[in-house]
Amino acid sequence: MTDTASTASGKPEEGESRRDFLLLATSTVGAVGATLAVWPFVDQMNPAADTMALSSTEVDLSPIEEGQSITAVWRGKPVFLRRRTAAEIEQATKDDSASMPDPQTDAARVQKPEWLIMVGICTHLGCIPLGQKASDPKGEFGGWFCPCHGSHYDTSGRIRKGPAPKNLLVPPYTFVGDETIRIG
Amino acid sequence: MSGSKIEFKNPVLKWVEYRLPIFSFIDSSVGSGYPTPRNLSYWWNFGSLAGIVLAIMVVTGIVLAMHYTPHVDYAFLSVERIMRDVNYGWLIRYLHVNGGSMFFIVVYIHMFRGMFFGSYKEPRELLWIIGVFIILAMMATAFMGYVLPWGQMSFWGATVITNLFSAVPFVGEGIVQWLWGGFSVDNPTLNRFFSLHYLLPFVIFALVFVHLWALHEHKSNNPLGIDIKGPQDTIPFHPYYTVKDLYGLGWFMMFYLFFVFFAPDFFGEPDNYIEANPLVTPLHIVPEWYFLPFYAVLRAFTDEFWFFSWFMSWVMDAKLAGVVAMFASVLIIALLPWLDGNKVRSMRFRPLSWMFFLIFIADCILLGYIGAMTAEEPYVTIGQWATLYYFAHFLVIVPLVSRLEKTGQPPESIAAAVTKKTEEV
Ligand code: HEM
Ligand code: FES
Numbered sequence: 001m002t003d004t005a006s007t008a009s010g011k012p013e014e015g016e017s018r019r020d021f022l023l024l025a026t027s028t029v030g031a032v033g034a035t036l037a038v039w040p041f042v043d044q045m046n047p048a049a050d051t052m053a054l055s056s057t058e059v060d061l062s063p064i065e066e067g068q069s070i071t072a073v074w075r076g077k078p079v080f081l082r083r084r085t086a087a088e089i090e091q092a093t094k095d096d097s098a099s100m101p102d103p104q105t106d107a108a109r110v111q112k113p114e115w116l117i118m119v120g121i122c123t124h125l126g127c128i129p130l131g132q133k134a135s136d137p138k139g140e141f142g143g144w145f146c147p148c149h150g151s152h153y154d155t156s157g158r159i160r161k162g163p164a165p166k167n168l169l170v171p172p173y174t175f176v177g178d179e180t181i182r183i184g
Numbered sequence: 185m186s187g188s189k190i191e192f193k194n195p196v197l198k199w200v201e202y203r204l205p206i207f208s209f210i211d212s213s214v215g216s217g218y219p220t221p222r223n224l225s226y227w228w229n230f231g232s233l234a235g236i237v238l239a240i241m242v243v244t245g246i247v248l249a250m251h252y253t254p255h256v257d258y259a260f261l262s263v264e265r266i267m268r269d270v271n272y273g274w275l276i277r278y279l280h281v282n283g284g285s286m287f288f289i290v291v292y293i294h295m296f297r298g299m300f301f302g303s304y305k306e307p308r309e310l311l312w313i314i315g316v317f318i319i320l321a322m323m324a325t326a327f328m329g330y331v332l333p334w335g336q337m338s339f340w341g342a343t344v345i346t347n348l349f350s351a352v353p354f355v356g357e358g359i360v361q362w363l364w365g366g367f368s369v370d371n372p373t374l375n376r377f378f379s380l381h382y383l384l385p386f387v388i389f390a391l392v393f394v395h396l397w398a399l400h401e402h403k404s405n406n407p408l409g410i411d412i413k414g415p416q417d418t419i420p421f422h423p424y425y426t427v428k429d430l431y432g433l434g435w436f437m438m439f440y441l442f443f444v445f446f447a448p449d450f451f452g453e454p455d456n457y458i459e460a461n462p463l464v465t466p467l468h469i470v471p472e473w474y475f476l477p478f479y480a481v482l483r484a485f486t487d488e489f490w491f492f493s494w495f496m497s498w499v500m501d502a503k504l505a506g507v508v509a510m511f512a513s514v515l516i517i518a519l520l521p522w523l524d525g526n527k528v529r530s531m532r533f534r535p536l537s538w539m540f541f542l543i544f545i546a547d548c549i550l551l552g553y554i555g556a557m558t559a560e561e562p563y564v565t566i567g568q569w570a571t572l573y574y575f576a577h578f579l580v581i582v583p584l585v586s587r588l589e590k591t592g593q594p595p596e597s598i599a600a601a602v603t604k605k606t607e608e609v
């Protein structure tokens with residue numbers, strides 16, 4: 001076919017380039033299509049709709065005494081809720097100017113200074129730091145201590161020492177009553 | 185894997201062979217039609233042992249899958265049921281669990297053998313690199329398999345390792361949620377790990393096939409590290425090495441079954457007999473023993489580590505540095521054919537390399553020990569120096585020593601060396 005066409009026109013290159021164009025166009029469309037078809041197979045691994053739906057949790061704070069903590073579960077993760085003592089709050093604000101890996105003021109981490117609410121997952125590799133129970137080790141800064149690789153968090157949940165790069169995450173939450181919050 | 189056709193008298197064999205030359209194929213791969221160096225030592229048993237362990241893992245694994253339930257509410261219980269109620273379930277599970285450890289023992293020895301005898305050198309570089317892919321696939325398989333019984337170590341090991349990917353800049357969190365299929369290690373994670381744990385051994389099987397394809401192109405290396413020059417240097421694989429491999433298999437099975445019957449939890453962690461609890465982290469998370477050296481490399485990178493703060497802290501944080509170093513510590517093995525610049529393969533003729541090889545093994549064992557310890561002094565500092573030494577071995581010691589050392593003279597040929605030995609006796 002190519003031969004006949006090109007001999008007839010007397011310009012072999014033209015017939016060739018037309019064919020080349022078709023080949024290139026077809027393979028490009030084919031390749032793009034094949035790539036797009038991969039997406040559903042990648043995306044199916046992302047959190048499914050029902051998983052996404054379990055996104056908010058309400059917690060009653062009234063039973064928590066000053067200096068006590070409880071752990072709630074939100075999206076399968078532990079959330080630390082601590083009613084801080086005056087001394088802890090003071091320490092946290094005093095340290096605002098100290099040097100730390102992820103500088104943040106205490107005020108930026110709480111809505112009401114008395115209530116410190118954070119996702120209780122070490123920002124290093126995801127262990128649950130100790131410090132919720134009175135008997136737990138609280139690390140060198142009196143907050144939380146992650147035993148997995150030795151991260152120390154202060155009374156504002158900020159990382160002060162060890163391999164974790166970030167402060168304990170503050171989840172989105174709102175006070176729905178004086179002593180009730182909705183996380184998520 | 186090609187070779188001469190064999191002639192059969194038996195009409196059935198003849199009929200099959202004419203249509204599908206499978207008997208010639210077998211004969212030229214592992215039979216009398218495959219010429220093998222006549223001087224292979226017992227260090228050459230570990231490749232076939234690895235293949236046998238792979239087969240054992242596939243068989244026991246398929247049986248376990250008949251009784252196992254990949255759901256967070258039932259996984260732990262279904263494993264307990266296998267141990268207590270399923271007929272011989274305990275045996276099959278212990279064969280599989282200890283088989284995993286045996287697989288790594290055998291393959292690590294196989295790799296150190298390759299390093300010592302220079303089996304990675306020209307023309308076996310691709311064979312070596314495929315080997316590194318195999319060990320990577322084995323690690324992924326073992327990691328996901330360990331999650332399935334859904335004990336405390338399963339859960340927390342999975343949490344720590346999947347969280348490694350959160351160190352990737354910008355997309356890290358997205359990758360981790362994609363791996364989990366949720367916001368923490370949970371049922372979707374368990375399900376996909378089961379699916380992949382079933383799949384990967386077959387991928388390994390395919391990789392081993394390619395590995396052997398490359399092996400058979402240039403044949404096995406040998407303790408002298410010199411090339412096969414002619415038929416006088418070889419003996420047929422069957423019966424000489426089939427019988428030697430079988431003899432080695434006997435000893436290996438005694439070793440393996442000793443653990444299965446008399447110390448089945450020797451390699452395991454008691455914490456994994458406690459069902460997974462997402463709200464309580466065990467005090468001391470340790471991976472399986474075969475990951476310990478790499479885990480030590482991961483943990484060496486902290487903000488206080490001088491090497492990190494001098495050379496790396498301006499491009500990445502300590503967490504990412506640890507993750508990069510851990511993957512690099514495996515991948516760097518693939519570069520050995522080019523890091524080593526000496527033409528002489530076997531370290532028998534390279535005394536200085538031999539010495540550094542032994543120090544390197546000691547360093548790997550030290551890293552393994554540190555990986556099992558808590559993150560406290562003096563372990564942290566020791567782990568950091570051992571990590572630096574690990575990389576220095578590949579990037580400084582091997583390139584320099586291999587290029588500068590004075591090597592001995594390997595013999596003329598395998599045949600010459602072997603016959604000389606016999607005369608001496
Ligand atoms: C599933 C795991 C593996 C299996 C089943 C396997 C199987 C084998 C077998 C049967 C042989 C021939 C017998 C022998 O020389 O011992 C071989 C050779 C070899 N393997 Fe592997 N192997 C595995 C993993 C690896 C790994 C992880 C590496 C290195 C990174 C590696 C590197 C080599 C090399 C360089 C040879 C040629 C050795 C020589 O002739 O001296 N293999 N393998
Ligand atoms: S996970 Fe907390 S220090 Fe590593």
